[in-house]
Amino acid sequence: GAVVSQHPSWVICKSGTxxxxxxxxxDFQATTMFWYRQxxxxxxxxxxxxxxxxxxxxxxxxxxxxFLINHASLTLSTLTVTxxxxxxxxxxxxxxxxxxxxxxLHFGNGTRLTVT
Amino acid sequence: xxxxxxxxxxxxxxxxxVNITCSHNNIATNDYITWYQQFPxxxxxxxxxxxxxxxxxxxxxxxxxxxRKSSTxxxxxxxxSDTAVYYCLVGDNNNxMRFGAGTRLTVKx
Numbered sequence: 001g002a003v004v005s006q007h008p009s010w011v012i013c014k015s016g017t018x019x020x021x022x023x024x025x026x027d028f029q030a031t032t033m034f035w036y037r038q039x040x041x042x043x044x045x046x047x048x049x050x051x052x053x054x055x056x057x058x059x060x061x062x063x064x065x066x067f068l069i070n071h072a073s074l075t076l077s078t079l080t081v082t083x084x085x086x087x088x089x090x091x092x093x094x095x096x097x098x099x100x101x102x103x104x105l106h107f108g109n110g111t112r113l114t115v116t
Numbered sequence: 117x118x119x120x121x122x123x124x125x126x127x128x129x130x131x132x133x134v135n136i137t138c139s140h141n142n143i144a145t146n147d148y149i150t151w152y153q154q155f156p157x158x159x160x161x162x163x164x165x166x167x168x169x170x171x172x173x174x175x176x177x178x179x180x181x182x183x184r185k186s187s188t189x190x191x192x193x194x195x196x197s198d199t200a201v202y203y204c205l206v207g208d209n210n211n212x213m214r215f216g217a218g219t220r221l222t223v224k225x
Contacts, residue, residue: 102148107159
């Protein structure tokens with residue numbers, strides 16, 4: 001089946017530093033990937049839609065200069081949290097779709113980011 | 117605005133059938149209905165997808181009425197390991213993959 005690998009699974013960084021999270025589709029090509037953020041006991045919040053070879057589409061209220069998304073190949077999208085602050089601490093999850101627009105999403109196992 | 121509405125939480129006991137309903141009044145003609153399961157500190161996992169009528173796989177059934185304005189996920193004979201949050205997602209051609217609040221299912225012994 002389709003597998004999405006997300007790395008790292010957890011990271012602790014100091015305030016002001018940047019953190020990069022990788023999302024890879026291991027056995028399929030993904031033209032589109034999605035990045036979510038999830039706070040404890042809450043639902044997934046869509047941050048941006050990542051399109052291979054073009055700029056990401058950000059949701060309203062998500063700062064594109066703070067959350068840099070790069071989708072340089074059909075199997076890799078990265079999310080960089082720049083100048084991280086404690087309020088950026090959250091669970092970040094990526095997903096990718098294999099095939100047509102209505103095909104199911106396949107999710108990574110998430111990255112727990114803690115900013116101290 | 118959220119596109120889907122589900123009960124916030126449900127309780128059940130082991131061995132019972134659980135039905136979780138999702139309302140999606142503004143579903144578009146080309147939209148499919150997809151359900152996901154999420155355990156704490158994990159990414160969601162695909163359960164089942166359907167367009168109309170009934171779909172069944174090895175873990176669940178999905179019932180969709182003719183007007184498609186709602187759908188019901190049916191989990192037969194739940195166990196403690198089915199305790200999770202369940203999300204229904206209605207997809208459109210614009211890649212609008214926004215999740216609703218989900219339903220927190222608690223299965224008790």
